[in-house]
Amino acid sequence: MSTSIKIYHNPACGTSRNTLALIKNTGIEPEIIEYLKNPPSKEQLVQLIHDAGLSVREALRQNVEPYINLQLEQSHWSDDALLYFMLQYPILINRPFVVTEKGTRLCRPSEVVLEILPLPQLGAFYKEDGEQIIDEHGQRVSG
Template identity: 50%
Template sequence: MADITLFHNPRCGTSRNVLALIRHAGLEPRVVEYLKTPPSRDELRALAAATGQPLRTLLRDKEAVFAELGLADPGLSDDALLDAIEQHPILLNRPIVMTPLGTALCRPSEAVLELLPVGPLPPFTKSDGEVVVDHGRRRG
């Protein structure tokens, strides 16, 4: 069984769809409800590094606290961003998925397909009725 970790918020439709897509592939991820069990600073740094993106890309800018804390300021250091995420875990964007094929913020939810270590999947219908077709492209 593939080692898959999903940083998940069950109140988020995109996150629920990613979990359902992973299960649709016959896989069962380790689910980390990051609002209950926030990742450490070191884990957050490692997650950002694994995505190949700056830490800032893992911030959820739609949260009110993002604006309240002035996090749009491009001059803020990673340490300042980590301080904010530690104090307000809701700032961590979701869902983040780690698999043997890579790590990514999976927005839109079908972005998870390229991380799944399985062959092409049959069509999947998301909670909003949109049908996802897997074209078999995987990271490698």
């Protein structure tokens, strides 16, 4: 079975690292796109947001300096303007987006990725903070 997974990844982000580790816990090596170094095109970004079922504003990171400096919390900004800022300042793109044949998700929290992984987990998985997500049998631990 051929599987193709893309993750729009920021290695400095714990949620992104946990999501990547959950993908790798299936035995799949995904295509890793460090979107801060290689931002998506406008068309790719629009497609990611659409396929994830989000609005442009829902895909916008709010706890970063450009958001505050540009006063993006104000409602008068159009989707096109917000996309422009996201492409100019990729740190404004929320992450990690993951694309599989089963769908596209903004994986916040990281375990959202489990909804779209094509293969089961191979064993236990603990987030960086120690929280167990997957048991030793590859099953989701109920919270």
